[in-house]
Amino acid sequence: MGTATSAGYGSCVTDMTALLVLPVAAPVAAAVFAAVCRNRRLNAAVAAAAALAIGACGLLLAVARGDGPALALGGLLRADALTAVMLVVIGSVGAPAAWAGIGYVDQEVAAGHTTPRRVRLYGVLVPTFLAAMATAVSAANIGVMWAAIEATTIVTAFLVGHRGGRAAVEAAWKYVVICSVGIAVALLGTVLVYFAAVHAGIPASRALDIDTLLAHATALDPAVLRVAAGLMVIGFGAKAGLVPFHTWLADAHSQAPAPVSALMSGVLLAVGFSAVLRVKPVVDLAVGGGYLRTALLVVGLATVAVAALMLLVQRDFKRMLAYSSMENLGVIAVAAAVGTPLAIAALLWQVLAHGMGKTVLFLSAGQIQSAHGSSAIAAVRGVLARSRLVGASFAVGIAVVVAVPPFAIFGSVIAVGRSMTEVGLGWLLAVQGTLMVVAFAALASRTVGILLGEPEPSAPAIMTPRSISLALVIGIAACLALGLSAGPLAGLFRDAGLMLAGVR
Template sequence: MNALGMLAMTALLGVPAGAALLLVLVPGYRLGARLNVGATLLSLLAALSLFGARPEANAYLRVDDFNLYLIVLNNLVSFTTSLFSASYIAHELESGRLTPQYLRFYHAMYQALIFAMNLALLANNIGLLWVAIELATLITVLMVGLYRTRAALEAAWKYFILGSLGIALALFGTILVYLAAQPVIGQGLPAMAWDQLLAHAAAFDPALLNLAFVFLLLGYGTKAGLVPLHAWLPDAHAEGPTPISAVLSGLLLNVALYAVLRFKMLMSANPAALAPGPLMIILGLLSLLFAALMLYRRGDIKRLFAYSSIEHMGIITFAFGMGGPLANFAGLLHMAMHSLTKSAIFFTVGHIAQARGTQRISTIRGLTTTHPALGWGLVAGVLAIAGLPPFGVFTSEFLVVSSTFARQPLLALLLVLGLLLAFGTLLWRLHGMAFGESQGANTPVRSSSLPLLLHLGLVLVAGIWLPEPLVRWFQHVAALLG
């Protein structure tokens, strides 16, 4: 049993790392794309097998209920995104935006990114977590600048500067946590291990822990795109290749938030430390309201959905800030729902931008008549992300709102205001793009609708019926989060 678990854990890191090295050597892009899909499928299988056999934690890696759910989500979305990416890049190659050489680099980086994210989720060590998230930042910076246009370079540069600032603040926080732990646990590796930290957190110096949390929240919060540290996010989403936008929004933001939540667990385990909730509530509400207002004036379709990602990260941070079993449950559910829905939207948006040769919303009209599959896919995706029933996003948002109304009605009003604003704007934008007379260029694109259908199907099922074991699983994790 245990040997199998170890094997699966090793595969989660080894497969993407090996595939990254292999893909550097593979010349043909078709073969590269297939290998990419195969490797992500293998990682997904390894992730799923962890349900059956869970390995014991060691000094560096661990699997518990909280990260297991995110690991499965991570590998599922990276698998479907690799399917989407295969059809996306074929078109990019035909239209000459990318050369085969860049594609080799792109595929290798894609696998390296999955390796970094799996490592961050599996890490049982706050130093390793930091190294993994830094690696992921570095790789995404390179990916965002892939097209080498002025705008892409500007986006990558901005992302590099802000991302590394965030990463620097997070490192300072990590060092402070170690300093807080060292007198209690002793020097060396154990003082950086999650399980040890959590077990002894009550004895840590609260003042040091408070300071550490502020640095960590700002540091990893930058990577999660929380306002006021979000400036890199819309540019990075708009200018990079669309599969990367899907992975950024769907996965990397979650990984950064996961790091914040781990440290929040430490804070809650220490009774004398500052309550982390209010800080997270403020940042969450700010992000939600700011993004909801900014949605209105967006002219670029990918930027529009990037702001929507900021909005949803705000909702999730808010939910975890409220804390308690119900709000935590809603936050966990929303993480999964947002990740599935937003990547599905980027799948359609990628093909739409290829079909119309533009990302400008004002020139995209009448999609449902010219490209029915894409058009209706976009309609379904946007309805889901805007929070309309029967999709799963509605369930989780409803849970956040109702649990907030029960405890802090005033905050709930602000929350509802943000949600309604975003809802209205998204539907209004959608109406223009999906319906009406079509105009401008219209190239047919070969798109695979399997990833889209899979994601939206899962979101729909979750909205109608959550399986009992999953509910119990989430309740258990929500209790852990405090």
């Protein structure tokens, strides 16, 4: 017990209030702006700028971060390496996704699918969504983090149902109901943590603060914390698309507008999982590393299994992408279970790479869908021959999410695999590897079917609005760049891994 993890906490060396407040404030401002301004393109640009600001803050935090976490607003906001990573993820996925919203709304308006009211709602909700996620990752208090994550459900409920129609309503209903129940379970867990903390003599007002909990983790009652941790894993796991509350995911992702799907898949799931990562060191210190490891292993492997098998019977390409997200999150959960510094760094790396890959994927899938008016795999042939950009984006995205080099997830799979074998979980790697092959087979065969081949003469042309083209090009470039080099981020991930690595 007792590692370096808790040593650095409690001392705030640099004042980074601006870097902490801005990620929340900027998207809120963008949302307000969107509520006032009627130029939807300008709104989208502002939202994208806000996302960029979030990402920039993340980068600056990464560079300027001190030894311990930075606090702001009287201890409400808190930033450490994980925060910086997640802010970078939110920014890097949020900016292209928000920007691509221009093209998406243009197409919807042109097709007469939407009303001005809905368009405005979209403009307001996207930055609000970003703000909620930014809050969730920079909250110093587990309860606030919980509330922010639950807020994402509310905000995205409308975004999921934005396209209207039976399917969208159905997806939104399931999304809200299942996620709310799941997240409520996490609240129960939070309450129990609070109970344990208060019982351990921590002052009530600070009893849910992460730093406080870490500092007193060994004093917390292990029995209660076991229950609490279990509840939080499946509760926050609901937002991360983990079993057993994974059932909303495919429906919501397949019905949401492409940019929103990208945000949900690329960031929201990761934000949900970051909550688990947040509490993991506390739980590990309190009840020992084996408990959460087992829980995350079971949940993660079950998720990978369900996702891989569902991929195998998939007939809808947006649902396919959703299940691929589930698979990735399952792998990430397993990596968290392994819990070595390398594994944690690798899983965060995977979070970032997966976010970028999924952005590219969902945006290109959205274009295919809008060209065909359907997301049935069987209806789509020869995309590559019809639109190089969309086809190449889809191919790159799939290559990213199935962990093929030169893209970044390959590296994290290797690193996690190394960690697994080093801690004696080789059998786990075997099981997971087999499931990943199943998922790979399903994705590869369907991708080949969608992208390649001779297009039918009657196949509709795939139009790509300029805004989406730009987002795709940037996305592809980012995917490649991430795969080739971590650049200045390397240290950040290493430190995040060291910080969050569990106790063995």
